[in-house]
Amino acid sequence: MTAVTAESARPPRQPARQPARPPARRPARPPRHLADLTPDERDRWAGELGLARMRTRQVARHYFARLEAGAQAMTDLPADGRDRLVGQLLPELLTEVAKRAADGGSTVKTLYRLFDSATLETVLMAYPGRVTLCVSSQAGCGMACPFCATGRMGLRRNLSAAEIVEQVRLGARAAAAGECGPNVPRRLANVVFMGMGEPLANYRAVVRAARAIAAAPPDGFGLSARHLTVSTCGLAPAIGRLAGEGLALRLAVSLHAPDDEARDRLVPINRRYGVRATVEAAWRYFQATGRRVSIEYALIRDINDQGWRASMLADLLSRHGTGWVHVNPIPLNPVPGSEWTASRAAVQAEFVRRLEDAGLSVTLRDTRGQEIDGACGQLAAREVGN
Numbered sequence: 001m002t003a004v005t006a007e008s009a010r011p012p013r014q015p016a017r018q019p020a021r022p023p024a025r026r027p028a029r030p031p032r033h034l035a036d037l038t039p040d041e042r043d044r045w046a047g048e049l050g051l052a053r054m055r056t057r058q059v060a061r062h063y064f065a066r067l068e069a070g071a072q073a074m075t076d077l078p079a080d081g082r083d084r085l086v087g088q089l090l091p092e093l094l095t096e097v098a099k100r101a102a103d104g105g106s107t108v109k110t111l112y113r114l115f116d117s118a119t120l121e122t123v124l125m126a127y128p129g130r131v132t133l134c135v136s137s138q139a140g141c142g143m144a145c146p147f148c149a150t151g152r153m154g155l156r157r158n159l160s161a162a163e164i165v166e167q168v169r170l171g172a173r174a175a176a177a178g179e180c181g182p183n184v185p186r187r188l189a190n191v192v193f194m195g196m197g198e199p200l201a202n203y204r205a206v207v208r209a210a211r212a213i214a215a216a217p218p219d220g221f222g223l224s225a226r227h228l229t230v231s232t233c234g235l236a237p238a239i240g241r242l243a244g245e246g247l248a249l250r251l252a253v254s255l256h257a258p259d260d261e262a263r264d265r266l267v268p269i270n271r272r273y274g275v276r277a278t279v280e281a282a283w284r285y286f287q288a289t290g291r292r293v294s295i296e297y298a299l300i301r302d303i304n305d306q307g308w309r310a311s312m313l314a315d316l317l318s319r320h321g322t323g324w325v326h327v328n329p330i331p332l333n334p335v336p337g338s339e340w341t342a343s344r345a346a347v348q349a350e351f352v353r354r355l356e357d358a359g360l361s362v363t364l365r366d367t368r369g370q371e372i373d374g375a376c377g378q379l380a381a382r383e384v385g386n
Ligand code: SF4
Pocket: 141, 142, 143, 144, 145, 148, 149, 150, 151, 152, 195, 196, 197, 198, 233, 376
């Protein structure tokens, strides 16, 4: 899936320099949880535990359809042994450490601690008529993008499928409780894998979680896969694999530069999968799924926001026409202590104008939660000194 077209032929790329990581250690696994399993696997687990299948199905109905994980509310289970049963099937995975609201209460960022003291973040965001939850796929991230707070932490470990699913259950409960303020829908409409981590580097758990999020209750939350977005910094072979899952998730590719020189610096994995290979993988994803691909582009002052780069991006994307892609430039949400900051407003406008003049569909995104360490990984870095 990563073949480079003849017109882009060039000497073989150097392997990506391995980002700095903490010393190797064998990570302990989170406890097994109902949400780690497919419905068939839940039935088998019931057998292993000596339970009737209906017990796991009852608990799944509470968990997915009612967003409930507390034994006390599950009064249809026998009182005798109920706590032990629910504790077995739904061990506590996420403990809230901090919660911050911003943007007049329409953005709520939550930091959770996991069983091994690793941390992750979620962000609940209310927009007119819809609520979106941004979830994490890894504790930390090994991709080492230099403008990103999570990238500075390095990778702690992959999250389990249930640790991802549980973020969605808690986010959906928060939305249902009106945590994003009045006059906002109480039902979660979208889930985006744009929090901490590179989702396609934790491929199996992310796909498993996406299936559970999309499955109809009581097997899952019943949020259509069309409302799930997986964001990648460009793991081209995994994009090809995702296209074959039959899930039709939305795909967002964090491109951030149209040329290898700038992208090698901003997104180090580019040294392995260059700009052309990444865009080709995105194009093939569109061909396989029919889902228009989003191109994310953090506008960083004097680094990647030049007008000529906008024109170069337009040429690059429109090689396959303009209907397959949507471009989301977003002014950088700066990380404290970083030399990089957001582009000036006039430069942003010029960047967008050049893309639109090329016939591309473009939305200049707003940055959310700047007063609450809005960029991914910032809250974790501040709260727990990661
Ligand atoms: S921008 Fe995304 S892929 Fe890059 S280091 Fe941050 S979390 Fe990882």
